[in-house]
Amino acid sequence: MPISGYIVIPKKGTVDNLIAQLNQREDVEVGIRNQKGFALVAATIDDREAKAFGKDLEQWETVESATLVYHNFEDTVTQAATSV
Amino acid sequence: MQVDRREFIKKAALSAAGAVLIGSMPKSLMGAARGEDGLIWQKAPCRFCGVGCGVMVGVKDGRVVAVQGDLENPVNKGLLCAKGYHTSHILYGEDRLRKPQVRKNGKLTDVSWDEAIETIAKFVKKNDDTFAIYGSGQWTVAEGYTAMKFLKGGCSNNNVDPNARLCMASAVVGMLTTYGVDEPSGCYEDFDLCDTLVLWGNNMAEMHPVLWSRIVDRRAKGEKIEIFDLATRRTRTTQEADHYLEFTPQGDLAIANGICNILIQEGKYDKNWVANHCNFRAGKDGAGSPMTFEQYKEWLETYTPEYVEEVAGISPRELKLLASRFADPSKKILSLWCMGMNQHTRGTWINNLVYNVHFLSGQFGAPGKTAFSLTGQPSACGTCREVGTLAHALPGGRVVANEVHRQQTEDFWKLPKGRINPKPGHHTVAMFEALNKNTLSGVWVQVTNPAQTIPNLNEITDKLKNRFLVVSDVYPTITTDLATVVLPSALWVEKNGIFGNSERRTQQWFKMIEPPGEARDDVWQMLAVAHKLYEMGHPGMINRDGDFLFTFKDENGQEIEIWKWEVFNSPDVNVDRLLYEEYRPFTKMKHKDVAPYDVLVKNRGMLWPVVQDAKGRWRETKRRFVEGEDPFVKEGSGVDFYWGKEKDGKARVWARPYEAPPEIPDKEYPFWLCTGRVLEHWHTGTMTRRVKQLNAGMPNAYVEVNAKDAAEMNISTGNMVKISSRRGSINLPAWINGRGSPQKGLVFVPFFDESKLINEVTLQAYCPLSKEPDYKKCAVKIEKV
Numbered sequence: 001m002p003i004s005g006y007i008v009i010p011k012k013g014t015v016d017n018l019i020a021q022l023n024q025r026e027d028v029e030v031g032i033r034n035q036k037g038f039a040l041v042a043a044t045i046d047d048r049e050a051k052a053f054g055k056d057l058e059q060w061e062t063v064e065s066a067t068l069v070y071h072n073f074e075d076t077v078t079q080a081a082t083s084v
Numbered sequence: 085m086q087v088d089r090r091e092f093i094k095k096a097a098l099s100a101a102g103a104v105l106i107g108s109m110p111k112s113l114m115g116a117a118r119g120e121d122g123l124i125w126q127k128a129p130c131r132f133c134g135v136g137c138g139v140m141v142g143v144k145d146g147r148v149v150a151v152q153g154d155l156e157n158p159v160n161k162g163l164l165c166a167k168g169y170h171t172s173h174i175l176y177g178e179d180r181l182r183k184p185q186v187r188k189n190g191k192l193t194d195v196s197w198d199e200a201i202e203t204i205a206k207f208v209k210k211n212d213d214t215f216a217i218y219g220s221g222q223w224t225v226a227e228g229y230t231a232m233k234f235l236k237g238g239c240s241n242n243n244v245d246p247n248a249r250l251c252m253a254s255a256v257v258g259m260l261t262t263y264g265v266d267e268p269s270g271c272y273e274d275f276d277l278c279d280t281l282v283l284w285g286n287n288m289a290e291m292h293p294v295l296w297s298r299i300v301d302r303r304a305k306g307e308k309i310e311i312f313d314l315a316t317r318r319t320r321t322t323q324e325a326d327h328y329l330e331f332t333p334q335g336d337l338a339i340a341n342g343i344c345n346i347l348i349q350e351g352k353y354d355k356n357w358v359a360n361h362c363n364f365r366a367g368k369d370g371a372g373s374p375m376t377f378e379q380y381k382e383w384l385e386t387y388t389p390e391y392v393e394e395v396a397g398i399s400p401r402e403l404k405l406l407a408s409r410f411a412d413p414s415k416k417i418l419s420l421w422c423m424g425m426n427q428h429t430r431g432t433w434i435n436n437l438v439y440n441v442h443f444l445s446g447q448f449g450a451p452g453k454t455a456f457s458l459t460g461q462p463s464a465c466g467t468c469r470e471v472g473t474l475a476h477a478l479p480g481g482r483v484v485a486n487e488v489h490r491q492q493t494e495d496f497w498k499l500p501k502g503r504i505n506p507k508p509g510h511h512t513v514a515m516f517e518a519l520n521k522n523t524l525s526g527v528w529v530q531v532t533n534p535a536q537t538i539p540n541l542n543e544i545t546d547k548l549k550n551r552f553l554v555v556s557d558v559y560p561t562i563t564t565d566l567a568t569v570v571l572p573s574a575l576w577v578e579k580n581g582i583f584g585n586s587e588r589r590t591q592q593w594f595k596m597i598e599p600p601g602e603a604r605d606d607v608w609q610m611l612a613v614a615h616k617l618y619e620m621g622h623p624g625m626i627n628r629d630g631d632f633l634f635t636f637k638d639e640n641g642q643e644i645e646i647w648k649w650e651v652f653n654s655p656d657v658n659v660d661r662l663l664y665e666e667y668r669p670f671t672k673m674k675h676k677d678v679a680p681y682d683v684l685v686k687n688r689g690m691l692w693p694v695v696q697d698a699k700g701r702w703r704e705t706k707r708r709f710v711e712g713e714d715p716f717v718k719e720g721s722g723v724d725f726y727w728g729k730e731k732d733g734k735a736r737v738w739a740r741p742y743e744a745p746p747e748i749p750d751k752e753y754p755f756w757l758c759t760g761r762v763l764e765h766w767h768t769g770t771m772t773r774r775v776k777q778l779n780a781g782m783p784n785a786y787v788e789v790n791a792k793d794a795a796e797m798n799i800s801t802g803n804m805v806k807i808s809s810r811r812g813s814i815n816l817p818a819w820i821n822g823r824g825s826p827q828k829g830l831v832f833v834p835f836f837d838e839s840k841l842i843n844e845v846t847l848q849a850y851c852p853l854s855k856e857p858d859y860k861k862c863a864v865k866i867e868k869v
C-alpha cells in the first residue's frame with residue numbers, strides 16, 4: 001500500500017471546511033498546518049489509486065494546489081519483513 | 085510490527101510534507117541563524133547517501149533537536165527520505181563510543197588519548213612500510229586528504245584504500261578508460277529534463293529515494309517519462325516502471341552490445357556524433373588497441389537479439405524495444421546505475437558498454453541526455469575519487485606509478501625528492517588478504533566496518549584479530565570487537581566537514597555541537613599520531629624544510645599547533661579549511677577545480693569545475709565536456725573530451741565481450757545469490773540500527789525467494805531457510821513476494837544485519853581492472869530448515 005505526503009494549499013477561507021472534510025476519510029491524515037496550507041498523508045490500496053487520489057485532490061473546489069512531496073512504494077503483500 | 089512499520093512510513097510522509105510546508109521559515113540561511121523557535125539553524129549535507137541532500141539542522145542547548153529538508157538546496161529542494169529525516173538520531177545512540185580503548189590482556193580497556201596515540205605511533209614507527217589505512221566514502225575531504233599525506237607522504241607507503249573500492253571502483257575505471265578522467269559529465273538537472281529513463285540494475289526507489297521522488301513527482305504532475313527497469317529482481321522501482329526487462333545475471337554485457345548492434349545494423353546510430361567524438365578500441369585490458377568502425381561493426385555482429393536472449397534471457401522483442409528508444413533522435417535518454425553494474429566481475433566493461441550505447445545514439449552531452457553513474461556514499465566522489473584515496477592514486481588525478489606525478493605531489497607537499505613510493509599499494513581485497521597472510525602487519529580502519537562488508541569473510545577477516553588493528557568509529561561494531569585500539573570519533577555535525585556528492589557537488593558544513601565524552605575528529609587523530617611520530621624522530625614526518633609534515637602558520641608566521649586538541653578544537657582555528665585549501669590546487673590539475681572554502685560556505689554546494697568569470701564571480705559547471713557549460717571545452721567543438729586518451733578530444737567506444745561469471749549455479753548450488761541494501765539502513769546499520777524508527781521499519785535480514793521456487797520447495801514467508809555456498813552458510817527467514825521479488829532461480833539477501841553475515845557466503849571474485857568485488861552473483865543452495 002503506497003503512502004504519499006502532500007502539501008495542500010486551500011482556497012482562501014476554506015481551510016477549516018476542507019480539513020474537516022478530509023478528517024472524515026479513513027485513508028488520510030492531516031498533519032502540520034500554517035497560514036499557507038497543511039501537510040497531508042494518504043495511504044492508498046495501490047499505485048493506481050495513489051495517482052488517482054492526487055489527481056482528484058487537485059480538482060476539489062476548495063483546493064488551490066496539492067503537491068506530492070513524499071511517496072513510498074509500500075510492500076505489495078500484507079506480510080512485511082518485520083513479521084517474518 | 086506491521087502497524088509500527090506503516091505508522092513509521094506515515095510519519096515520514098507527514099514530516100516530509102510538514103518540513104516542506106514550514107520550510108520557508110529558515111529561508112536563505114547561509115550561515116547560522118536563529119529561528120523564531122529559538123533554534124540555531126545551519127546547513128549541512130545529509131550524513132548518509134551519495135544523493136547529497138541538503139538538510140537544515142536545528143540546534144538548541146548544544147543538542148541537535150530538529151532536522152528538515154533544505155529548500156535552498158537544489159539537490160532535494162526541501163525533501164528528504166526516511167533516513168534523512170532521522171539523521172539527528174544517529175548522534176544519540178546510548179552506546180556511542182566515548183573513551184579511547186586499548187586491548188590489554190585480551191580486553192579492551194579505557195585509556196587516555198595520550199596512551200592511545202602513543203601506542204599507535206610506536207607501532208607505526210616500527211612497521212611504517214607494512215601498515216595500512218582502510219578508509220571510506222564517508223570520510224570528509226579533509227579526512228581522506230590527511231590519510232593520504234600521512235601514509236603516502238609521511239611513510240612512503242601507498243597502502244591506503246577506501247570501502248568505496250567495494251561500490252564504485254568500476255565506475256571510476258569505466259570513466260577513465262572511456263574519456264580519460266573520472267566522474268560524470270551530467271548532473272541532477274538531467275533528471276528533470278530527460279523523457280526516458282533506463283535503469284541498469286538500479287533500485288533507485290530504495291537506494292536514491294529523493295532522486296527517485298524527483299522522477300515520480302514529474303509523473304505526478306502529468307509529465308510523460310518512460311521508465312525501463314533492467315534488473316534481476318522486481319523491486320519498488322519496478323512498480324513505477326513502464327517496462328521491466330528481467331535479465332540473467334551478467335547478461336547486461338550482452339544487452340548493451342545487442343543494442344549497439346541493432347543501432348548499427350539498422351543504420352540508426354548518430355553518424356555525426358560518432359565521427360566527431362568517438363575512437364574505437366578492442367581488448368580486455370585498460371589500454372586496448374585501436375580498431376576501425378568497420379571492425380567494431382563486424383565484431384558486434386555476434387550480438388544478435390537471439391544470442392542476447394540466449395545469454396541474457398531477455399526476448400528479442402524487449403531488446404528491440406529498448407534499442408528503438410536509443411534509435412529515436414527526438415528522445416532524451418538518461419541511463420542510471422550504481423552497485424548493480426559496478427559490483428560485477430566485469431564492472432569496468434559494463435560501464436564502458438553503457439557509454440557505447442549513449443555515444444552511438446548521440447545521447448550524451450546535452451540536457452537530459454547522459455549516462456550517469458550514481459554513488460552510494462556521501463563523499464565517494466568528493467573524497468575517494470577527487471582526493472584519490474585509492475592505493476594507486478595521489479590527489480588531483482595523479483598516480484603513484486608516474487614519476488612526474490610523484491614529483492608534482494612531492495613539490496606540493498614539500499617532500500624530499502623520491503619520498504613517494506612508486507609501487508601501488510594493496511587494493512581493498514588484497515589489503516585484507518595481506519593482513520591475513522601477515523605481509524601487512526596492521527591497519528587503521530576509519531568510518532567503515534570491514535568485518536561485515538568484505539566478501540568471503542571467513543577467509544579474509546579470520547586473522548584480523550591477530551594484527552595491529554586500530555578502529556576509529558562512533559559505535560561498537562563487529563570490527564571494533566577485533567581491534568587492538570578503538571578510537572571514539574566525532575560524527576557528522578560534531579565536526580567541520582566537506583562532502584562531494586554524485587553530481588560533482590562539493591558541500592561544506594560547520595561543526596555545530598560537541599561530540600560526546602572524549603570523542604574527537606578523525607583528522608585530529610591522524611595529526612596527533614603524525615606529530616607523535618615527528619617527536620619520536622620518524623624521518624617521514626619531516627618535510628624538506630625540516631618542518632612537521634602538517635605545518636600550517638598563522639598570519640604572524642607562527643606555527644599553529646593543530647596536533648593539540650585544544651588548538652584543533654578552538655573556534656579560532658578551522659583545520660578543515662586549512663587542509664582543504666592546501667588540497668585545492670591539486671584539483672586544478674585535471675580540470676576538477678573545486679570552489680574555494682569561503683565560496684562553499686556561502687553556497688549550497690557547487691558543481692565543479694568552478695572557475696571565476698570575467699567579473700570575478702565563481703561559476704559552477706552543470707555539464708562537463710559541453711561547450712557553453714564547461715569552461716575547459718574548446719570553442720566550436722560542441723562536445724570535447726579534453727582528457728581523452730588519444731588527445732584528440734574524443735572518447736573511446738570499446739569492444740568488450742560478454743563473459744560468463746566465474747561461478748554459476750550448478751547441480752549442487754543451483755541458485756544465484758544477489759546481495760544489497762534496503763531503504764531504512766545505511767550499509768552495515770552501525771548508525772541506522774540505533775535509530776528506533778528505522779530499526780522498527782526493518783529490524784532483521786531476510787532472504788527473498790521467488791514465489792514459484794518457494795512453492796516448489798514448500799517455503800512460505802517466515803520459514804527459516806539455510807543459504808549455503810562453497811564458502812559458508814547462514815539461516816534466514818524467507819520473504820515471498822515482499823518488497824522485492826527475485827527472478828526464478830535467484831535469491832536476494834540484504835547485508836545490513838550484523839547478526840546475519842551474508843558475506844560469509846559471497847564470492848571473493850572481482851573485476852580485474854577495477855578490483856571491485858562482485859556481490860551480486862554467486863552460486864548457492866537453499867534448504868528449508
Ligand code: SF4
Pocket residue numbers: 130131132133134135136137160163164165166167168169292293294295
Ligand atoms: S536520499 Fe540520501 S542524501 Fe537524501 S535524505 Fe535520503 S539518505 Fe540522505
